[in-house]
Amino acid sequence: MPAPLFEAVPNFSEGNDPTRISRITAAVGAVPGVRVLGLHSDPDHNRSVITFAGGEEAVLSGATALAKACSAELDLVTQSGEHPRMGVLDVLPFVPLEGATMEDAVRLAHRAGERLGLLGFPVFLYGAAATAPHRRALPDVRRGGYEGVASRLEDPRWKPDYGPETLDPHKGAVAVGARPFLIAFNAFLDTDDVGIAREVARRIRESDGGLPAVRALGFGVGDRAQVSMNLTDFERTPIPVALEAVRSAADDLGASVESTELVGLAPLEAILQTASYYLGLRELEAYHVLETRLYDLSADRSL
């Protein structure tokens, strides 16, 4: 039984300066046992998302190193961007991977929150780690960005879970959470009519009565209308179920899906679900995949 693995997908408030971004990323990557899986910097929103994984202690140390680097490299007073932000290290979600449960990720979020509190960040726990129902949804926790958090600090319902009860204007506050793996999946339509993509998105997303655990928006990308989806719990709504809903809604509106893309990583389980769905397979588990056996093999050989 291998040790439980976790992923962290923090957002920090710098998307332009490559020197600062690489120093922050390097601080995380230097932690033993941490593997940096991806970095995406968005200059318009002036923020970056770094994805890293490892065992509990490694990911905890990685998160702490990240918070220290953000404090040292970034300053909220001089930072600006389109995206509302509440801190230099803005959001820090933990995701349970192989061998780990959501309870494990919640415990990790609490441990990280305690450490970041000691570093001077007011910490708000959200998602599965939230300590009250009204603090569960990330948009509610971050509402109004830094200024919104500052205005709510007097309200006992918005007392930080860890750390100081006042805001350092240079570093701000951080939302630390636990959530399932999020799959970013986009469908390109055979039209440049963004209105159709927006209407498809409206029909399929949970917030408008559509599929559970699906967030969706319509965009124009190049000469194609795109339905951009976040599947926030692929056990509840798998990729093929979301896509078939898009296909059906697009068909109603006289369009069709031309191609799709996965942004970032998808868990093997989500790929197996997709193959099973379309093949009508009686059974398909990870242990039917050759490479998962070879992985075990390699583990054995390294002993």
Place this chain on the structure above:
Amino acid sequence: MPAPLFEAVPNFSEGNDPTRISRITAAVGAVPGVRVLGLHSDPDHNRSVITFAGGEEAVLSGATALAKACSAELDLVTQSGEHPRMGVLDVLPFVPLEGATMEDAVRLAHRAGERLGLLGFPVFLYGAAATAPHRRALPDVRRGGYEGVASRLEDPRWKPDYGPETLDPHKGAVAVGARPFLIAFNAFLDTDDVGIAREVARRIRESDGGLPAVRALGFGVGDRAQVSMNLTDFERTPIPVALEAVRSAADDLGASVESTELVGLAPLEAILQTASYYLGLRELEAYHVLETRLYDLSADRSL
């Protein structure tokens, strides 16, 4: 870059006696670096298939240990079964896995052939390892079983590639080959009419002008007609292409596919092909799958 991995999928001529079968399997599993991935014994055909994998030296040692165990445990003079067999260790194919090419598997087949020759087996190389075009197809090499091989030994076109040019009646001869990964994939129809399954199989298989690298037969399994397929090169005919051909042929004949099954293992690449095909994905590679990154991670952590 990890060391190239290989799979061996040998057939040996014992499918009934659990003591002998487990002693033979244990001899392979005791070789350091060898992982036994599967064992399937067929009492009717009185033969077993063992699947094992590892690096080149480990798989070579595993094959040698298997040949010795078959010599010690089995006797062709007293063995009988429905399936025509030419030796106690009947067929020994090598399959290139991660990091390995078909040329690597051919070299491994030659090295294994040389060792089995020294152990007293006449060795016929087949598949990608064949030393002449007429020896490429396994059915041609094994035609007539032990008696057929014995009758052809005088013919210079059927001289063994390695080992003695006479047959020991107790151990017989062995076919050693190299081939791509074989996917066993079955489709169950919504009918018990085996004639329909046979006709579907006839229409889609390569030998009757159908899809390349597809073998297919129709069977009755319980109360369902089944199209049983071997995809001998899934890069040429992927799983979804084979299934859509079955669906189309079945539809022509008034039937439809009710469910499918994968027998044994499938490579991750074949599952990704399937997801890409049905989702219309612009791109899907192994490095988009979270677990392949975690595998790298784990390898790093074990250093």
